[in-house]
Amino acid sequence: MHEISVASGILDRAITAAEEHGADRIDAITIEIGRATHVNPEQLVFCLETIADGTAGEGATVRTETVDPVAVCDCGWRDEPDDLGLVGGFAPDVRCPECGERTELVRGRECRLASIEVPEAGDRTEQTATQER
Amino acid sequence: MHYERTIRPIRLYRTNRATLPPVRWLEELADRLGAARAHRFGHGDHDHGESATDAEADVLAAIRERAGEIHETLAHDHGVFAVEFVGSTGGGKTKLIEELLERAPTDEQIGAIVGDVAGEDDATRLREYGIPVENVNTGKECHLDPGGIETALSAFDLEELDTLYVENVGNMVCPADFPLGATVRVLVVSTTEGDDVVAKHPLLVQKCDAAVVNKVDLAEAVGTDLDRVRADLARVAPDVPVFETDASSGAGVDELGDFLESKRGEHGHHGHDHEHDRVHHPGE
Ligand SMILES: [Zn+2]
Numbered sequence: 001m002h003e004i005s006v007a008s009g010i011l012d013r014a015i016t017a018a019e020e021h022g023a024d025r026i027d028a029i030t031i032e033i034g035r036a037t038h039v040n041p042e043q044l045v046f047c048l049e050t051i052a053d054g055t056a057g058e059g060a061t062v063r064t065e066t067v068d069p070v071a072v073c074d075c076g077w078r079d080e081p082d083d084l085g086l087v088g089g090f091a092p093d094v095r096c097p098e099c100g101e102r103t104e105l106v107r108g109r110e111c112r113l114a115s116i117e118v119p120e121a122g123d124r125t126e127q128t129a130t131q132e133r
Numbered sequence: 134m135h136y137e138r139t140i141r142p143i144r145l146y147r148t149n150r151a152t153l154p155p156v157r158w159l160e161e162l163a164d165r166l167g168a169a170r171a172h173r174f175g176h177g178d179h180d181h182g183e184s185a186t187d188a189e190a191d192v193l194a195a196i197r198e199r200a201g202e203i204h205e206t207l208a209h210d211h212g213v214f215a216v217e218f219v220g221s222t223g224g225g226k227t228k229l230i231e232e233l234l235e236r237a238p239t240d241e242q243i244g245a246i247v248g249d250v251a252g253e254d255d256a257t258r259l260r261e262y263g264i265p266v267e268n269v270n271t272g273k274e275c276h277l278d279p280g281g282i283e284t285a286l287s288a289f290d291l292e293e294l295d296t297l298y299v300e301n302v303g304n305m306v307c308p309a310d311f312p313l314g315a316t317v318r319v320l321v322v323s324t325t326e327g328d329d330v331v332a333k334h335p336l337l338v339q340k341c342d343a344a345v346v347n348k349v350d351l352a353e354a355v356g357t358d359l360d361r362v363r364a365d366l367a368r369v370a371p372d373v374p375v376f377e378t379d380a381s382s383g384a385g386v387d388e389l390g391d392f393l394e395s396k397r398g399e400h401g402h403h404g405h406d407h408e409h410d411r412v413h414h415p416g417e
Contacts, residue, residue: 002307021172038309084369086369112190
């Protein structure tokens with residue numbers, strides 16, 4: 001439901017990154033969305049495509065990838081936590097299966113710009129510094 | 134939709150494109166046919182330094198960071214104990230805050246920030262208690278965000294303030310992704326929302342420090358199985374303390390008040406345990 005504000009944050013960053021690469025057009029944008037968030041992928045794509053009109057991101061292909069939660073525990077356990085098997089909603093189990101302590105989600109709560117694709121054109125001397133990062 | 138356009142529009146094509154030399158034109162054509170560079174944003178596991186864009190690539194992490202800054206300002210720079218209330222419209226958030234205001238010692242300096250999509254109704258109710266109240270109309274946005282809190286805070290004298298109540302917009306979805314920097318986040322669900330309300334909104338439950346089940350007096354009348362609500366809370370967020378209240382009569386509010394006071398004491402300038410990115414902890 002807050003996809004518009006999230007989309008504008010993503011687009012802002014994509015445009016800044018394109019500028020850093022000396023590109024004035026973005027061909028594709030890939031976004032990683034954690035399962036332990038309430039960001040709706042379809043709505044996010046729609047919002048992003050809409051607000052990208054008139055910017056360097058206009059017409060860019062927008063892809064999303066789902067990131068499964070990864071939890072870590074102080075005891076050293078690190079894995080995908082069980083989901084709680086809820087009918088109406090999704091939530092990871094907050095307990096460590098090894099020792100029963102609370103775990104910390106290190107993945108699964110993100111909504112991040114994962115990559116952009118920009119044209120290979122432009123002033124090559126400027127690009128060598130930022131290319132293939 | 135309401136949207137503040139912050140993006141600087143960038144021209145797509147150079148206006149003098151027609152005059153480009155043929156070689157350049159061919160290059161451009163090739164670009165459009167697919168020869169593209171890809172920039173992948175790092176997880177911090179690249180051997181080169183990340184650019185500013187990489188560090189900000191996660192917009193939700195950036196929001197959490199912003200909430201963390203508000204928390205620093207409130208709790209640590211000014212000693213303000215901030216308590217946020219989240220939950221559906223009509224669940225009784227305002228009434229609970231009113232009950233807490235009734236019980237507050239007369240010398241406690243309290244302020245409130247009230248978020249609503251439109252209107253001032255809740256803010257007007259709280260102003261009757263003679264406290265400063267900032268009303269934040271979020272327009273079509275479904276939640277308060279750290280930016281809105283920051284703006285609202287400028288209306289308060291933080292040095293004077295002991296306690297700040299923040300009443301979020303009635304919504305059980307979005308606030309899960311938007312922490313506000315309060316020291317304690319209290320979820321308010323009411324029995325009139327049905328006995329599956331917790332199971333339907335588990336991510337928000339996990340982002341709270343306490344859960345209030347309000348209107349327990351009505352559970353039977355509306356056919357809500359309180360045991361199911363309790364069991365779901367215990368499963369989804371086993372560490373979150375649960376308070377059962379009937380805010381209309383004030384039943385159970387003392388226990389919630391005592392819990393909040395214990396958190397105020399725990400969370401002073403000293404001995405602050407900063408477990409802020411624990412799964413169930415909202416304070417980020
Ligand atoms: Zn463990």
